[in-house]
Amino acid sequence: MNSAAQASYTLGELAERIEARLVGDANLRVSGLATLTDAGPGDLAFLANRAYLKYLADTRASAVLVHPAHGEACPCPRLELENPYLGYARLSHLFDPLANQPSRGVHPAATVSPQASLGAHVEVGANCVIEAGVEIADDCVIGAGSFIGADTRIGRGSRLHANVTLYHGVTVGERAILHSGCVIGGDGFGFAHDGQRWEKIAQLGGVTLGDDVEVGSCSSIDRGALGDTVIGNGVKIDSQVQIAHNVQIGDHSALAGCVGIAGSTKVGRHCLLGGGVGLSGHLTLADGVQITGMSLVTNSILEPGVYSSGTGSMSNSQWRKNAVRFKQLDEIAKRLTRLERDMRDS
Template sequence: MKSAAPASYTLGELAERIEARLVGDPDLRVSGLATLTDAAPGDLAFLANRAYLKYLADTRASAVLVHPAHGETCPCPRLELDNPYLGYAKLSRLFDPLTNRDPQGVHPSAVVSPDAVIGARVEIGAHCVIEAGVEIADDCVIGAGSFIGADTTLGQGSRLHANVTLYHGVSVGQRAILHSGCVIGGDGFGFAHDGAHWEKIAQLGGVCLGDDVEVGSCSSIDRGALGDTLIGNGVKIDSQVQIAHNVQIGDHSALAGCVGIAGSTKVGRHCLLGGGVGLSGHLTLADGVQVTGMSLVTNSILEPGVYSSGTGSMSNSQWRKNAVRFKQLDEIAKRLTRLERGRRDA
């Protein structure tokens, strides 16, 4: 397998790319990114958290990406940016070996339908299966063991890591990243009960992922029962997330690990769902809603803001006492109402 040579850039090139103020030699070259403590000569380090400011003076990095407020204490050339972490994120892709390697073409063991349309500079790994009617745009990478079902489309520059499954009739936008083990387009959990048995409801819709979507490993996005399940542009989905049929997620929302969303719920734009959040079905979350980790949402949220549910951790003995009080809350509320009514009537 042929890999590209290690990436190397001048500070001038990097400053221009992220629109940073350069203090130092613009021709100085760096060939890697590292933390302040791990950096060696030739590396670019970054300081994005004040907690690590104590390591700045002793860094061995050739240059550091810093906020202007910390520039004067930097012992080496620097790139100054108001949001150093965002600058680091942008530069990280320049040094990613996966994005700096030549496409390998179609592996001899891959099974590609003659009816599939394959774009230019596409890599299809070993033991992949590409069914009829599939359209794969230019510059895509399909990892080993992946399956792409009939009539599915994959937008330009998208990457499927090893063992990704796209069922039939799935649409993936440009520059998507789908991690190993994720399944897009499996059947939604749809059944009708006749009193004794479950009758399966055929899931006739599909899944549509927008541009710049990322889906973590072992996550599932179910196809719609009739219409499509819709994932907007720029949505980021962590590992082990379950998104049920006909869910809609607005642009640039982010879902942390182990989120579960029941069917037909609509999540707005720029929403943040913490790890382990559960959303009941047929709800609506407004744009800009943030739900903190391990919360259960059973009613629609129509105003932006931060929402939580559940109780914090405590000792088991304290929890047992509180659990008894929880059972008494209804009776206590009724007694309080009677007392207040008696005072008003007195």
């Protein structure tokens, strides 16, 4: 059986898959995807950003996926689509070497509890540990070295890459992708202070991930203190993201790298959080909120829109001057208030 990496498709087949308009030979075969500058014979390239239009005329690709507005400038057969980047995303799965690999079953070096339930065509890699009460649905892949704690459930078609850790009582929906080093269901940061030292609060909730969720490498999603931490359907989480206990994230939101969300904050549906964004605890973000990179959010946002905080980069000398002025703002505001009052009274 050929792997996905060796597969080839006719332009006619690809056009039908993404409902694109084909201009050229429908029987021309391509066996890979590449950028305009790197493509060679046998490759399908794509143009999704006008900044790269200058490379179109000289591409060596056998065919190009383009917007109809750029079709006439294409020197080779083409697939025309209103959203070529979306078309590229859908076609990329056809050439993924991990796709369509036959299941290799349970590796002899894996430890699987007899009280665990594994569905059909489940692959379990070397040195995995699967505890009692675990339920893994059909067509799942559990990468080498992964740990799945007691009473955890994993939905159909999900993939855990190597060295993923799922604590006890975690629920993962269908078609999830969890990348190496991510930890789902660790204890939330819950402590009570007696005036001298910290007393740990047992974290009694769990974590629920919806369908089609992706979690990047080395990201952490903490279990709830009482109820579950809940990640909605279609949520995409980048690498090195920290999600604290009892956070709720609505369907189809996306979090870029190094986002940090404090406990019990609720993020709406279709929200976008840029890299390094920090959300304080117990906040609410409405549906459709976009936070630009490195922003700190300390109050709830109840209307959709784009929000930012902080200052853009500048020379250090200019920043030092501004830092002094920032410290003077309170006094300036008080002086302005007095001046306005004096003007009213005069």
